[in-house]
Amino acid sequence: MIIDLARFVQAGRPHWESLEQMLTRLENDPQQQMPVAESIRFHSLYQRAAADLARMEPFASDSDLRTYLENLVSRAYGEMQERTSRGRFRPWHWLAVTLPVAFRRRVTAFQLAVLLTLAGCAFGALAVSMDKEAKAVVLPFSHLQGTPAERVSQEESGRSKDLEGKKGNFAAQLMQNNIRVSITAMALGMTYGIGTIIVLFYNGVVLGAVAYDYISSGFSTFLFAWLLPHGATEIPAILLGGQAGLLIAHALIGWGSRDNRRERMRAVAPDIVTIISGAALLLVWAGIVESFFSQYHAPVLPYSVKIGFGMLELILLTLYLAFAGRGQE
Template identity: 30%
Template sequence: MTIPVFGVSQFRAEREADWQQLEALLDRVERKSPRRLSSADLVALPRLYRSTLSSLSIARETSLDGSMIAYLESLSTRAYFILYGVREPAWRQIAGFFAHGWPAAVRGIVPEALIIAALFLGSALAGYFLVLADPGWFNAIVPGELANGRNMQASTETLRQSIYGAPEKGGLEVFATALFTHNSQVSILAFALGFAFGIPTLLLIASNGILIGAFYTAFISKGLGVGFTGWLMIHGSTELSAIILAGAAGLHIGRAVAFPGARSRLAAAGEAGRRGALVMIGVVLMLLVAGLLEGFARQLITDDIARFAIAAGMFALWLVYFSFVGRRAHG
């Protein structure tokens, strides 16, 4: 039903003062700061917002002119973001993420992280002994493009050169890039598949552990286990930690979906998903750090002791950061 023109004029006359007052307060906040509002303004702001929403509802129901409806919609949207939106500057949000959000989120998934770490290590041992018992399993476990000639049939010198030699075209850098790409894909999938009760996440982590174990069989059989560990862990202490956290984030969601407790499954999954998303933002950053270590440090540093020192230092850094940073003071 369309109301007559005089009804529109009367409607505007009765309510326009509130709209103008709300608009003036919003302009002041957007151009300057919420601190410029007085106590009376702060009390008036939500009241004016509700009044404007009421006006918008009436205008829509009674089919008032489109320009008025558009104005009220714009005013209501602005007021909503002022009242309920995040007003912190971007730099403060980023600082808060590193100072509290990310480490706190990681501490919230410690049980799942321990499960994923145990599964990964157990799968690596299984992969090692499986290939040790039957070397034919290596090619079934490790894709050819990932192995790139580093397999059970490779000579000792070939494997040694891959660890300590200068990178050549099509050699170590191809293997390193393939390994980094593979691990990045595993991290993303481990998290994304967590919604299916965490089962695909567990399978994915197990398959990746078996793959690493198969590689160890090839290098240990040639007496290069220590060297391969240093070569792998100079970046792997960060990269594999990122995979474990990604898997833990996925399992955290899966556990919430499977066992929501007193909450609904949707609410439990939403809460776990928000925590997992914070973890995954950090996982991406860890993978970037691992990529830098993989692209530079591992190519330039060939001494085993130096490699282990860097690996241990990075692992200790992450452990201390996630354990102690961002804890709230008590008392």
């Protein structure tokens, strides 16, 4: 049927303009709550525009009128079909409830990240224990290439003074680097998890090699005092990045799910964002601690204080992730 186009436009224009005005208002203020009466009117205007678009179906594809109606309908459809609530972001609620709850909901991925890192640790320790020359390959940091005894002696004789006047910049570099590592561990989940597994395993290899080197040389106290203050948050943060990456990989592969890939990704996306944001927060803290606290050694700062501080951080973090937000999920 050929429609009377002039009459069609004349009759539709007031409704289209009303819908456009409502859409512009909604788009300019996404948080606004529409009253019921207005919602009903919005729905009715959407249906009218959709019906008008359907009547334009036989027309050539690029007419201004069709483009105009398609634009209106697609925008209105998006607003109508919204699936998530539009509650305002509440930082305290996010920290006290959303983050720990998201972590626990996806804890299996975290446990797998821990296992992969531990496997890397075992490999790194084994490699250095069986072949001393492996240290040069496994540890990419020049300050770890010497013997632990030399390092401890240097640190205790006041190397930390080298950082005087540079601590702020050092902390900034550490934060950037570690956040980048965590985000990369997460992003590589798109390689069906292979990249994430490699990052986690490799981090474990470095950690295991360093730990074996110092413990086997009898410097375990120095090792814990050096690593624990910042490692208590830095290592879990990188594991959280790995957890997010493994969640992406799981959603991509889709084991045990009947949903399509898009649905799976959409279901897991908010938790991934929450977890990686939590990791970034932890890494800001870790950068500050590593720069301003970890670089001081005995006799300036007793090892017991450093180890106690690191243990306290670890316990608090564990309690937070395990118990915060329970009952409010």
